[in-house]
Amino acid sequence: MAAAERAPEHVPVLLERCVELLSGPATTGQDAPVVIDCTLGLGGHSEGVLQRLPQVRLVGIDRDPDALAMASERLAPFGERFTGVHAVYDEIADVVADLGLGPVAGVLFDLGVSSMQLDRRERGFAYAEDAPLDMRMNGSEGRTAADVLNTYSAAELTRVLRDFGEEKFARKIAAAVVRERETEPFTRSARLVELLYAEIPAPARRTGGHPAKRTFQALRMEVNDELAVLRRALPAALGVVGVGGRVVVESYHSLEDRLTKQAFTEVTRSDVPPDLPFVPEGSEPPFRLVTRGAEKAGESETRTNPRAASVRLRAVERVRPPLPPTRTPSRGASR
Numbered sequence: 248m249a250a251a252e253r254a255p256e257h258v259p260v261l262l263e264r265c266v267e268l269l270s271g272p273a274t275t276g277q278d279a280p281v282v283i284d285c286t287l288g289l290g291g292h293s294e295g296v297l298q299r300l301p302q303v304r305l306v307g308i309d310r311d312p313d314a315l316a317m318a319s320e321r322l323a324p325f326g327e328r329f330t331g332v333h334a335v336y337d338e339i340a341d342v343v344a345d346l347g348l349g350p351v352a353g354v355l356f357d358l359g360v361s362s363m364q365l366d367r368r369e370r371g372f373a374y375a376e377d378a379p380l381d382m383r384m385n386g387s388e389g390r391t392a393a394d395v396l397n398t399y400s401a402a403e404l405t406r407v408l409r410d411f412g413e414e415k416f417a418r419k420i421a422a423a424v425v426r427e428r429e430t431e432p433f434t435r436s437a438r439l440v441e442l443l444y445a446e447i448p449a450p451a452r453r454t455g456g457h458p459a460k461r462t463f464q465a466l467r468m469e470v471n472d473e474l475a476v477l478r479r480a481l482p483a484a485l486g487v488v489g490v491g492g493r494v495v496v497e498s499y500h501s502l503e504d505r506l507t508k509q510a511f512t513e514v515t516r517s518d519v520p521p522d523l524p525f526v527p528e529g530s531e532p533p534f535r536l537v538t539r540g541a542e543k544a545g546e547s548e549t550r551t552n553p554r555a556a557s558v559r560l561r562a563v564e565r566v567r568p569p570l571p572p573t574r575t576p577s578r579g580a581s582r
Contacts, residue, residue: 265560266300269495278302286355287308287309288357304327307331308338308339310333338483354494354495359503397432401425408461411500415451420442493563496562511534533565
């Protein structure tokens with residue numbers, strides 16, 4: 248890849264804190280521990296882990312083949328310590344099995360869209376420039392943002408914009424999209440941005456950032472089925488870490504953070520009655536919380552890296568191995 252084609256500058260959010268959280272008992276207490284970066288992107292977090300934790304082997308997963316190629320070039324100096332895998336991150340258990348790995352020492356998620364996807368106009372993620380309405384993280388398959396705009400009913404579009412974009416004017420925007428696509432289907436971002444300026448009242452356009460931000464975020468999340476993938480990925484990630492291993496998640500959307508909080512609460516909560524004076528052996532939760540609530544970026548980082556303003560960081564650590572599966576007696580077994 249020529250230098251001019253290399254990825255744009257990418258500033259990983261909360262890099263030092265993520266490395267600190269991944270530097271837990273499992274990464275410091277075993278030979279060649281494995282950390283999995285489920286959202287490799289341009290490899291910024293992975294590079295930080297490989298530089299600061301020289302004992303670690305890292306597996307980077309990304310559904311975007313372009314991002315995977317760029318990150319693999321960036322991380323090539325680390326040789327066999329880095330392995331790149333083209334997959335969606337809810338396939339983490341299959342990736343671990345295919346690579347013949349045992350329980351891993353850490354898993355990192357940095358959710359949302361990468362800098363490379365935003366900066367490449369032809370991908371259609373950004374609203375600042377006119378581009379095809381694509382927004383697929385894997386640009387070779389699945390529906391596009393144009394497909395969503397041109398085929399969803401007004402009710403479906405309203406749901407997407409309200410739930411994923413937290414857009415107050417979701418119903419008004421959806422009705423306008425359905426009306427305007429009868430004249431001409433939506434194919435490019437500039438026309439959608441023009442519609443949003445027309446439908447969102449001027450006072451609302453002056454607050455909360457660019458008026459297209461929420462709609463573009465909602466379309467991206469719908470196109471890539473991001474919340475459904477995350478719902479599957481979180482328990483899968485918790486299932487592959489060994490004792491002392493940690494799962495670290497950076498979220499940028501309230502629904503992503505809520506799913507993460509729920510998944511972490513489920514595995515750190517004890518089922519023992521609260522009035523019991525002690526927790527019987529074997530009844531302890533399998534994980535413990537490493538962060539208290541959701542951590543945020545500091546003011547200095549948000550000034551230099553605007554993407555950090557909305558980050559919510561959570562982490563848990565496995566403290567006991569998973570229980571062995573319960574055997575179900577066959578029908579012919581004696582009782």
